[in-house]
Amino acid sequence: MTDRPVLQPSASHPITVTPTGRHVVVRVNGDIVAETDAALTLQEASYPAVQYIPIADVAADHLRPSGTATYCPFKGDAGYFDVQAGGETVADAVWTYREPYPAVAQIAGHVAFYPDKADVTVDA
Secondary structure (H helix, E strand, O other): OOOOOOOOOOOOOOEEEEEOOOOEEEEEOOEEEEEEOOOEEEEEOOOOOEEEEEHHHEOHHHEEEEEEEEEEOOOEEEEEEEEEEOOEEEEEEEEEOOOOOHHHHHHOOEEEEOOOOOEEEEOO
16 A cells, blocks of 8 residues: 655645536536536646535535545545536546545535536626
8 A cells, every 4th residue: 555645734835625606507519517506616726716616505416426436635535426417428427525634524425527628607
């Protein structure tokens, strides 16, 4: 077994998690698959901000566990879902950290959508 690094956010790699405070709608292939007023915005270093949606606000009938898993030294182990929408399956369109590291504990129970696989709209 290989020890994996666990890193903490820092000045050189900041991570913040804040309530979005606006209505968020997620569409995949034109179908609304999530809608919430309780999203969280995760901003990590210089990466684009990511909307984390409460899993309770995602239409569960659109999600299928994909078996894909990845690791982030700042957030932990991620699991993935395929999305079935618009008559198609979009592979690994959604990820979640079921047991995120303490620095980002707020994202537990939330999922995020890849922007190239879903249309995530945050109302102004």
